[in-house]
Amino acid sequence: MDAPSPRSTRYRALADELREAIGTGRLAPGAALPSLRACAAQRRLSLNTVTAAYRLLEDHGLIEARPQSGFYVAARLPEPQRALRGAPSRALGDRQDDLAAQVLAAQGRPDHLDLALACPHGRRFYPADPLLRTTRSILRRHADVVSRYALPPGDALLREQVARRARRLGMALPADEVVTTHGATEALHLALRAVAREGDSIGIEAPAYFNLYPLLRGLGLRAVEIPTHPRHGLDVDAVARLLRARELAALVAMPTVHNPLGCTMPLAAKQRLAALAARHRVPLIEDLVYAELQSADPPEPAVKSFDRDGWVLACAGFSKTLAPDFRIGWLHAGRYTPTVQQLKFAMSGGESGLLGAAVGRLLQDGGYERHLKRLRRLCQSQVATVRGLVARHFPAGTSATQPAGGFLLWVELPPSVDSAALFRAALAEKIVILPGEVYSAGARYRHCIRLSCCREIDAAFLAAIETVGRLAHAMTTRRGNTSPTRRR
The missing domain is CATH 3.40.640.10 (Type I PLP-dependent aspartate aminotransferase-like (Major domain))
Structure with missing residues (x-):
């Protein structure tokens, strides 16, 4: 395998630094980023390197370009504000086990992209x-x-x-x-x-x-x-x-x-x-x-x-x-x-x-502790990226947790979205998500999904998140809602 070029290393390092600043709140939602030329001058980088880093962050939903204005940290998703245990529910019967079995079967298919498995995937x-x-x-x-x-x-x-x-x-x-x-x-x-x-x-x-x-x-x-x-x-x-x-x-x-x-x-x-x-x-x-x-x-x-x-x-x-x-x-x-x-x-x-x-x-x-330090930083970065992607591609009214650690993201969709139906629609696109109904003997989490943020965020991952968001949009539209505009 060829070694990464110096330019590739530099733009990814800049993107990682800005991603961490966004994830920890040092760069708040709505904050303006330096212009491409200003950032290049401040850091003594080429304009192409800074452009590539900003484009990567934009693709991941963490920043947005505003015409005639520049780049800004994208708006964050709201967090869920209440426990749903007290929400009205109905018994699922065997449906909970059936759904879990369908997810497990889908995860065994090598041609499917798995956004459900809580198991890190990849050498990093x-x-x-x-x-x-x-x-x-x-x-x-x-x-x-x-x-x-x-x-x-x-x-x-x-x-x-x-x-x-x-x-x-x-x-x-x-x-x-x-x-x-x-x-x-x-x-x-x-x-x-x-x-x-x-x-x-x-x-x-x-x-x-x-x-x-x-x-x-x-x-x-x-x-x-x-x-x-x-x-x-x-x-x-x-x-x-x-x-x-x-x-x-x-x-x-x-x-x-x-x-x-x-x-x-x-x-x-x-x-x-x-x-x-x-x-x-x-x-x-x-x-x-x-x-x-x-x-x-x-x-x-x-x-x-x-x-x-x-x-x-x-x-x-x-x-x-x-x-x-x-x-x-x-x-x-x-x-x-x-x-x-x-x-x-x-x-x-x-x-x-x-x-x-x-x-x-x-x-x-001591190797384990060194590894854990890197892994914690990676998980924080991955979760921040996926939250940004959900904010960018999912329908208005979506909220997501802000985890205190780990690599799992709990997403609450608008009430009109049935997560079991969304799971089946995503499965037809060879994408596996985890519907919320497997997390309770009742149906109170029927509009929730869990996403795992523990695999390489590459072009296939980006496309999968965008596809799930598009399918969720379609469900809100079919229910007679006003079609929400795509958030950038």
């Missing part, structure tokens, strides 16, 4: 070379690692590193109490089996990680949806009311960088949630799978950091930050640790010794 998102070197080194020095059964609780170095990194989120986790798992999903499964029995009611967020619904049903548990605000997270007042009424056997929540909303609960709300769990002696399973991708520096602490009596079970994994195929997760189960250790052995035995050792070594040598 993963430390592929350090992983390769580390794995090779382990195989060279300890070739017998592949000839032994790995037993719970998992690789000792990895568990030590998990405990060390947990301190960044305020958690004091003894390494010998950490259990490695087959990804974060198995950690959730183990935690639920440890704290609940068939017929119990489990409080979950609404919208919630959609895989929770089949997981709960498979264990004979009933989901009780709790309102979740797109900026402030889980409604702790609603949790308190349910706990006073003794309606919940346990809670499952993502208080830090929520999927799909991207929000992080305020610190006081996290403290109160931990106190409620302890007071009512109700376990809280805290899913921290996106917590290391939060934008805050230093990072916001986990709810587990306020747990004194072992009622909070913390779990996470590395597939979002390190490598999708390294299905390595972990669980600290608090007072339920002995039960989880027994369940883990009975369910699936131990995790891969090779993969566990490779992840542990990468965490130990």
Whole structure:
């Protein structure tokens, strides 16, 4: 592959710098950018380099050209202002599972462009070379690692590193109490089996990680949806009311960088949630799978950091930050640790010794932290770009979250747009999106979609976002609305 030309490097560097300034708010919506000639003179760049950078930002919906005036930072999308849990809804029956199955089937088609999968795609998102070197080194020095059964609780170095990194989120986790798992999903499964029995009611967020619904049903548990605000997270007042009424056997929540909303609960709300769990002696399973991708520096602490009596079970994994195929997760189960250790052995035995050792070594040598710093900046940039594209191409009345981290964007469309119909229309164009109805047992999110911003934003990606926006426009027009003008 040819090396990028100096001009290509320079214009992309300028575009990245301006994109970051827009994403962090240092360049506010409506702010004027220097003229092409002024920017070229200030930065000692050629006019062609600056023109290419501005054109790239315009293509991504982050700036707009105004005739006879110049370039300006494009208007931002409004954010959703309320939790939709209380909105009128109807039961979906099997429709939720059917939609999720259709999305999964579409994601397996190589000729489709996937805007739905919450899994980074491309070498920029993963430390592929350090992983390769580390794995090779382990195989060279300890070739017998592949000839032994790995037993719970998992690789000792990895568990030590998990405990060390947990301190960044305020958690004091003894390494010998950490259990490695087959990804974060198995950690959730183990935690639920440890704290609940068939017929119990489990409080979950609404919208919630959609895989929770089949997981709960498979264990004979009933989901009780709790309102979740797109900026402030889980409604702790609603949790308190349910706990006073003794309606919940346990809670499952993502208080830090929520999927799909991207929000992080305020610190006081996290403290109160931990106190409620302890007071009512109700376990809280805290899913921290996106917590290391939060934008805050230093990072916001986990709810587990306020747990004194072992009622909070913390779990996470590395597939979002390190490598999708390294299905390595972990669980600290608090007072339920002995039960989880027994369940883990009975369910699936131990995790891969090779993969566990490779992840542990990468965490130990500092490569993981360097990678995370780059990944956080990349995610912020990607989300800002996709928000700009949605503002540019989607119909008036659209709003989108402003995530506190991660790479997911929750988009609320005008009420006339049915996201399941939009999913099917996009699928006909070989584009996969995630309709909001998979995030609730009711239909209250029928006009919402989730977009993943974790793949290369190339010409195909730009065209896909524009196509989805055009299809949404068509739905608002068919409903008899005035056709909104395309926003630039």
